Amino acid sequence: MLGVGLLLKRFQFRRSEDLYHCAVTRVESIAENAIARDGRFTIALSGGSTPRPLFDGLRRSQRIDWTRTHVFWSDERCVPAHDARSNYRQAFESLLRHVPIPMAQVHPMDGEAPPREAAAAYEREVRRHLGDEGRFDLILLGLGQDGHTASLFPDDPAMQETERWIASVTVPADPPQRLTMTLPLIDRARHVVFLVVGREKSEVVRRVEREPSLPAAQVNPSQGQVTWFVTVEG
Numbered sequence: 001m002l003g004v005g006l007l008l009k010r011f012q013f014r015r016s017e018d019l020y021h022c023a024v025t026r027v028e029s030i031a032e033n034a035i036a037r038d039g040r041f042t043i044a045l046s047g048g049s050t051p052r053p054l055f056d057g058l059r060r061s062q063r064i065d066w067t068r069t070h071v072f073w074s075d076e077r078c079v080p081a082h083d084a085r086s087n088y089r090q091a092f093e094s095l096l097r098h099v100p101i102p103m104a105q106v107h108p109m110d111g112e113a114p115p116r117e118a119a120a121a122y123e124r125e126v127r128r129h130l131g132d133e134g135r136f137d138l139i140l141l142g143l144g145q146d147g148h149t150a151s152l153f154p155d156d157p158a159m160q161e162t163e164r165w166i167a168s169v170t171v172p173a174d175p176p177q178r179l180t181m182t183l184p185l186i187d188r189a190r191h192v193v194f195l196v197v198g199r200e201k202s203e204v205v206r207r208v209e210r211e212p213s214l215p216a217a218q219v220n221p222s223q224g225q226v227t228w229f230v231t232v233e234g
């Protein structure tokens with residue numbers, strides 16, 4: 001069982017092209033509903049390589065009103081924005097520089113400041129825009145081979161966080177220093193969408209269903225919908 005949120009949806013695809021097409025449509029419909037309801041759309045982008053084709057698809061979208069969209073990140077590596085490992089750089093190069101989003105509505109995490117200060121500053125930024133409710137319309141997440149999501153890794157103390165919304169963590173990956181949303185913030189979202197692509201991820205998807213302690217399995221928005229887009233073998 002993947003997650004136990006209010007509603008859980010899992011869509012399986014043989015072809016990654018089909019997965020990304022459906023994921024783009026999902027983001028577009030969440031954006032249209034948010035803007036119709038609230039006059040704006042707040043999204044947190046995930047990092048890693050998986051979302052890149054999604055960003056390419058969103059770049060061509062005719063349904064998203066970027067002038068009413070605010071972009072945040074679910075995690076970031078503590079590197080300069082020009083560093084190839086930067087999640088901000090990836091999103092900027094493949095999406096944000098191509099769409100009419102006011103840069104004042106793009107809210108990157110600071111990968112160069114001292115991590116603890118950067119985490120506290122980002123939490124203030126999120127609270128400034130979302131208030132104490134802190135409800136993102138959509139948080140995109142990926143899945144690492146060890147079951148991590150965002151930069152919440154198995155057995156990391158940040159997994160036990162109950163108050164702070166953004167944490168600085170040291171993780172067993174390159175680069176080790178990162179900033180990440182914590183479960184208290186992720187679980188406030190209206191929608192969480194996991195994108196998991198590649199046959200090498202099939203086993204970890206099965207592990208997430210069997211091991212509720214894994215970070216990705218812990219995502220459980222009390223008033224939100226978790227949707228998994230996964231490719232399957234064969």
Ligand code: 6PG
Binds near residue numbers: 051075077142143
């Ligand atoms: C990051 C991500 C991380 C990622 C997974 C999957 O900053 O790396 O937020 O959680 O989603 O590690 O990475 P891939 O998409 O590259 O497989």
